[in-house]
Amino acid sequence: MEKLAQHIKSHLAISDKTLGLITDRFSEKKYRKKEHLLHFNSISRHVYFVSKGCLRTYITDFNGVEHNIHFSVENWWAGDLASFVEKTPAKYRIQALEDTTVHAINLNDWEYLVREVPEFLKYSRILFRNDVIAQQNRTVQNLSYTAMERYEHFIQNHADLAQRIAQKHIASYLGLTPEFLSLLKKQYTS
Amino acid sequence: MEKLAQHIKSHLAISDKTLGLITDRFSEKKYRKKEHLLHFNSISRHVYFVSKGCLRTYITDFNGVEHNIHFSVENWWAGDLASFVEKTPAKYRIQALEDTTVHAINLNDWEYLVREVPEFLKYSRILFRNDVIAQQNRTVQNLSYTAMERYEHFIQNHADLAQRIAQKHIASYLGLTPEFLSLLKKQYTS
DNA sequence: GAAAAAAAATAAGGTAGATTAAGAAATCAG
DNA sequence: CTGATTTCTTAATCTACCTTATTTTTTTTC
Numbered sequence: 001m002e003k004l005a006q007h008i009k010s011h012l013a014i015s016d017k018t019l020g021l022i023t024d025r026f027s028e029k030k031y032r033k034k035e036h037l038l039h040f041n042s043i044s045r046h047v048y049f050v051s052k053g054c055l056r057t058y059i060t061d062f063n064g065v066e067h068n069i070h071f072s073v074e075n076w077w078a079g080d081l082a083s084f085v086e087k088t089p090a091k092y093r094i095q096a097l098e099d100t101t102v103h104a105i106n107l108n109d110w111e112y113l114v115r116e117v118p119e120f121l122k123y124s125r126i127l128f129r130n131d132v133i134a135q136q137n138r139t140v141q142n143l144s145y146t147a148m149e150r151y152e153h154f155i156q157n158h159a160d161l162a163q164r165i166a167q168k169h170i171a172s173y174l175g176l177t178p179e180f181l182s183l184l185k186k187q188y189t190s
Numbered sequence: 191m192e193k194l195a196q197h198i199k200s201h202l203a204i205s206d207k208t209l210g211l212i213t214d215r216f217s218e219k220k221y222r223k224k225e226h227l228l229h230f231n232s233i234s235r236h237v238y239f240v241s242k243g244c245l246r247t248y249i250t251d252f253n254g255v256e257h258n259i260h261f262s263v264e265n266w267w268a269g270d271l272a273s274f275v276e277k278t279p280a281k282y283r284i285q286a287l288e289d290t291t292v293h294a295i296n297l298n299d300w301e302y303l304v305r306e307v308p309e310f311l312k313y314s315r316i317l318f319r320n321d322v323i324a325q326q327n328r329t330v331q332n333l334s335y336t337a338m339e340r341y342e343h344f345i346q347n348h349a350d351l352a353q354r355i356a357q358k359h360i361a362s363y364l365g366l367t368p369e370f371l372s373l374l375k376k377q378y379t380s
Numbered sequence: 381g382a383a384a385a386a387a388a389a390t391a392a393g394g395t396a397g398a399t400t401a402a403g404a405a406a407t408c409a410g
Numbered sequence: 411c412t413g414a415t416t417t418c419t420t421a422a423t424c425t426a427c428c429t430t431a432t433t434t435t436t437t438t439t440c
Contacts, residue, residue: 144257336397385437
């Protein structure tokens with residue numbers, strides 16, 4: 001739980017005792033590469049904090065094409081928020097891209113913490129807020145930039161991810177075919 | 191303030207007295223068509239609840255092309271959340287598309303309500319949550335659907351808006367040129 | 381560490397949507 | 411009500427990105 005504790009501490013002042021109350025509600029789970037944490041149309045019972053490894057959150061459209069929405073490496077959260085809080089069937093799927101260790105919390109515990117631990121409520125608000133801002137930025141970028149610009153931006157801001165993740169997953173994240181990304185990459189290097 | 195009160199009531203149980211505490215912190219403002227509520231690079235001092243009229247939230251990209259991010263008609267919120275909560279220069283601009291009446295709240299009052307009125311905290315969480323979910327859906331749609339499909343979807347889900355707003359603004363929202371939208375429209379009707 | 385599978389590169393040809401331009405229709409300002 | 415401005419339409423041309431197919435490279439598996 002050390003990474004989760006650190007993450008919370010980095011966002012607000014909190015005593016170790018209170019921190020303990022929070023981390024007590026999480027349980028560690030391990031997933032093998034390619035394993036799914038969340039399946040389409042199932043109800044998302046947990047949200048996850050990644051302490052090791054990498055997850056992708058994606059949808060499969062009506063043509064069967066997968067679209068990566070989000071990557072979660074160490075110290076990031078993953079989850080289908082809508083499914084989790086509304087108890088509705090998930091639109092998203094979540095899959096491990098590497099052997100991954102997460103700290104999972106279920107809705108009961110989440111609601112307990114939000115209700116009983118003011119620091120957790122504050123932390124959860126920061127998470128939601130950051131999520132909103134990140135999503136906004138992505139919308140803006142998809143509207144404003146060419147494929148090449150989006151690729152450059154991704155490389156510059158997520159150099160680590162670009163090393164770790166298969167190119168086809170980056171292509172999917174950027175809304176491109178892997179073939180076209182391959183072409184861009186060649187142009188970018190030269 | 192009646193519409194704002196109604197909107198809050200529709201999301202949670204709340205006494206009229208508590209509701210009064212909340213609406214007291216809002217002030218009514220009126221804007222003429224084409225007037226801006228928020229300029230680029232200024233700090234967003236307020237968020238707005240629209241009680242009459244219509245606003246658009248948009249960005250101008252480095253080529254000078256405008257991209258509509260969001261429309262806010264009666265009973266919707268508008269604001270550059272990132273700028274508002276972080277006190278950073280706004281990325282978005284907000285403009286009245288019609289003569290518009292809003293209820294505005296500044297950050298001090300917002301934070302006061304979040305801190306002192308648990309019902310408002312709950313309400314604000316619902317707003318953020320819905321915002322996240324709506325943004326997610328938009329990302330998904332932009333990735334998965336053709337221009338025609340996005341147009342059909344818009345017409346079906348926002349028939350009212352389609353009547354009220356200039357087509358060029360819908361085109362911008364859908365990520366299309368007005369010329370191409372005009373073409374789609376012809377195909378759609380026939 | 382070899383065979384199998386998955387991912388990446390390369391290339392030709394195709395298409396959704398952009399660009400440019402010009403006329404028609406609607407809206408606005410006085 | 412009228413001229414000016416903005417918006418919408420139509421059409422020809424163009425291009426960014428997709429599709430399909432083949433080969434090469436990398437990764438996985440046992």
